[in-house]
Amino acid sequence: MTQTTKKPFNLTIQTPGRGYYLITDRIEQAVAEALPGVEAGLLHVFLRHSSVGLTINENADPTVREDFKRFEEHLVPRDFPFHLNYEGDDDMPANIKSSLLGCQLTILVSEGRLALGIILRPIADQV
Amino acid sequence: MTQTTKKPFNLTIQTPGRGYYLITDRIEQAVAEALPGVEAGLLHVFLRHSSVGLTINENADPTVREDFKRFEEHLVPRDFPFHLNYEGDDDMPANIKSSLLGCQLTILVSEGRLALGIILRPIADQV
Amino acid sequence: MTQTTKKPFNLTIQTPGRGYYLITDRIEQAVAEALPGVEAGLLHVFLRHSSVGLTINENADPTVREDFKRFEEHLVPRDFPFHLNYEGDDDMPANIKSSLLGCQLTILVSEGRLALGIILRPIADQV
Numbered sequence: 001m002t003q004t005t006k007k008p009f010n011l012t013i014q015t016p017g018r019g020y021y022l023i024t025d026r027i028e029q030a031v032a033e034a035l036p037g038v039e040a041g042l043l044h045v046f047l048r049h050s051s052v053g054l055t056i057n058e059n060a061d062p063t064v065r066e067d068f069k070r071f072e073e074h075l076v077p078r079d080f081p082f083h084l085n086y087e088g089d090d091d092m093p094a095n096i097k098s099s100l101l102g103c104q105l106t107i108l109v110s111e112g113r114l115a116l117g118i119i120l121r122p123i124a125d126q127v
Numbered sequence: 128m129t130q131t132t133k134k135p136f137n138l139t140i141q142t143p144g145r146g147y148y149l150i151t152d153r154i155e156q157a158v159a160e161a162l163p164g165v166e167a168g169l170l171h172v173f174l175r176h177s178s179v180g181l182t183i184n185e186n187a188d189p190t191v192r193e194d195f196k197r198f199e200e201h202l203v204p205r206d207f208p209f210h211l212n213y214e215g216d217d218d219m220p221a222n223i224k225s226s227l228l229g230c231q232l233t234i235l236v237s238e239g240r241l242a243l244g245i246i247l248r249p250i251a252d253q254v
Numbered sequence: 255m256t257q258t259t260k261k262p263f264n265l266t267i268q269t270p271g272r273g274y275y276l277i278t279d280r281i282e283q284a285v286a287e288a289l290p291g292v293e294a295g296l297l298h299v300f301l302r303h304s305s306v307g308l309t310i311n312e313n314a315d316p317t318v319r320e321d322f323k324r325f326e327e328h329l330v331p332r333d334f335p336f337h338l339n340y341e342g343d344d345d346m347p348a349n350i351k352s353s354l355l356g357c358q359l360t361i362l363v364s365e366g367r368l369a370l371g372i373i374l375r376p377i378a379d380q381v
Contacts, residue, residue, distance in 0.1 A: 040135075042171060055226040055229075056177065056226075056230055057177055057222055057225075057226065058177035058222075060211065060213065061211070063210035063211045064211050064219070064222060066210060067209045067210050067211050067219045067222075067223075068222075068223065068226075070208075071203070071207060071209070071219070071223055074207065075202075075203075100227055101226055101227070102229055105231060106171055106173070106231060106233055107173065107231070108135060108171075108173055115173075115175065116175065
């Protein structure tokens with residue numbers, strides 16, 4: 001079995017504002033472009049921003065992201081008496097929500113694609 | 128120091144319903160069977176299911192899991208006005224709780240066992 | 255490209271009580287001492303304690319940690335009717351908050367430092 005560690009690469013994703021954005025395609029495209037030939041392995045995704053979170057979801061339909069967005073306002077209300085508000089009333093809520101979701105994931109790659117939950121084919125037999 | 132990357136393997140865990148299940152023994156047994164000879168290293172555990180979470184806890188006694196189960200109903204109440212409810216009123220709560228707990232962990236393995244918090248022996252001196 | 259896996263090492267951090275503590279400098283110092291010559295790679299940090307969490311934050315000023323501390327009391331109130339209270343009314347809250355934040359992170363290391371979100375220089379071009 002041959003093992004190789006690939007170079008890290010930056011992926012810049014611009015968004016219009018607070019919300020839940022699907023980035024699976026962008027990541028898979030970037031993996032294909034930046035790391036050609038990766039058939040199987042572990043991909044580590046790390047967000048270099050303190051007010052963004054990263055999570056995996058089946059995304060059954062667009063209401064899921066809408067429900068996440070509404071519920072996070074309930075879970076971390078912006079009218080909580082926070083001290084920090086340099087960047088507005090969503091400054092601390094963004095920090096806290098980022099910490100609750102987390103900012104990094106290590107994901108299985110199998111046959112050039114992310115081996116996420118809803119992919120039913122088995123994991124390739126080797127890394 | 129010799130380094131080896133082992134093949135990924137699937138572990139299927141069936142559960143009777145919503146709850147907190149101890150899987151440490153199952154994982155350690157699977158590591159021993161599927162990856163014999165692993166003395167020390169990093170084990171990456173990744174759940175391929177969008178409504179399950181993975182966490183580490185000392186499990187001081189069975190009330191801990193009962194308390195987790197009751198508190199998660201408080202934290203993410205199923206009577207919140209979610210849009211998504213194809214699979215019942217715990218559809219979105221399951222998605223959100225999965226995202227809050229996370230779906231993956233990278234765990235130290237030392238002398239064939241998971242080097243979790245309550246194991247007092249030191250980490251083996253090499254990987 | 256040369257790949258090396260370094261030995262794991264223990265880092266003991268003592269704290270006076272519940273709170274948010276900055277450990278970036280301690281980790282970077284430990285990396286420099288225990289793993290000299292690491293220019294780029296992935297550092298896996300794993301907490302071996304069931305009532306501690308680990309997160310990344312910009313720490314814009316000290317009020318951020320104060321806000322986290324106050325908000326976590328709101329999010330996981332100690333007067334919730336938990337069963338477990340062997341170690342006081344913060345026993346289960348500590349368990350739950352640890353699970354919500356998580357106990358481990360895999361962090362990019364670049365030129366001997368952690369490549370966190372607010373470091374603006376690009377990631378070194380090789381691992």
